[in-house]
Amino acid sequence: MTPRVHEMLDGLRRVRLMLDTADLPPVRSSARTERDRGTRFVLVELNVVEQRYRVVLEVLEDGLPVTEVAMRHGVSRQTVHTWLRRYREAGMAGLVDRSRRPPQCAHQISAGMERMVCDLRRRNPRWGPWRLVHELRRQGVAGIPGRTSIYRVLDRNQLIEPFARRRRRALYRFEGFRISSLVPLWIMGRARAF
Numbered sequence: 001m002t003p004r005v006h007e008m009l010d011g012l013r014r015v016r017l018m019l020d021t022a023d024l025p026p027v028r029s030s031a032r033t034e035r036d037r038g039t040r041f042v043l044v045e046l047n048v049v050e051q052r053y054r055v056v057l058e059v060l061e062d063g064l065p066v067t068e069v070a071m072r073h074g075v076s077r078q079t080v081h082t083w084l085r086r087y088r089e090a091g092m093a094g095l096v097d098r099s100r101r102p103p104q105c106a107h108q109i110s111a112g113m114e115r116m117v118c119d120l121r122r123r124n125p126r127w128g129p130w131r132l133v134h135e136l137r138r139q140g141v142a143g144i145p146g147r148t149s150i151y152r153v154l155d156r157n158q159l160i161e162p163f164a165r166r167r168r169r170a171l172y173r174f175e176g177f178r179i180s181s182l183v184p185l186w187i188m189g190r191a192r193a194f
Contacts, residue, residue, distance in 0.1 A: 007151055024029075048097065049092065049095045049096055051073070052083050052095040053087075053092060053095055054067055055073055055082055055083060055135075056087045056095070057079060058084055059080065059084060060084070061086075066080050066081060066084075083095060094150060109145050109149060110143075113141075113143065113144075113145065114153050114157075116136070116141070116158050117132055117136075117145075117150055117153050117154070118153065118154075118159060120135060120136070121154055121159045121160075122159070125159075128160075129147040129148070129150040129151040129154065130147055132150050133146075133147050133150060
């Protein structure tokens with residue numbers, strides 16, 4: 001578990017201990033109902049993991065149906081079931097947000113190839129992507145990435161300074177009122193009018 005998860009778990013234990021020792025009515029996250037009109041409410045700010053933990057406790061300890069708990073907290077039944085499964089598998093750490101990044105990318109350059117490109121560039125700082133592709137082919141390396149991919153590797157590892165592309169100069173057209181006004185340009189040859 002990461003240090004952040006440990007901090008959140010310690011904070012949860014402290015909050016739960018304070019709530020258990022305090023003589024306060026239970027904290028409710030839903031709107032007041034007719035039954036709750038006379039009860040006093042305590043406002044406590046909860047982070048995402050604490051809110052999910054509270055949902056799990058309502059189902060496991062209080063024995064409330066998943067459908068009712070899901071409706072009360074504004075999430076789907078499937079989400080509540082997911083949180084229950086993760087809580088059973090990993091405890092509080094299972095309720096932490098997970099990365100949505102895919103575990104691997106099919107067209108990503110391997111770490112070994114990236115290291116090889118970076119080593120070649122460090123030994124020969126004047127070589128650009130074209131030359132690096134050529135040298136890798138000469139060495140007989142299999143699965144050589146394209147020139148643009150090598151440029152991105154160099155850029156990602158700060159081994160190249162990206163420069164601004166030269167833009168072509170815009171051509172200006174000369175338009176006259178009559179065809180005879182273009183005669184001087186025809187005589188002069190290809191002249192540009194700016």
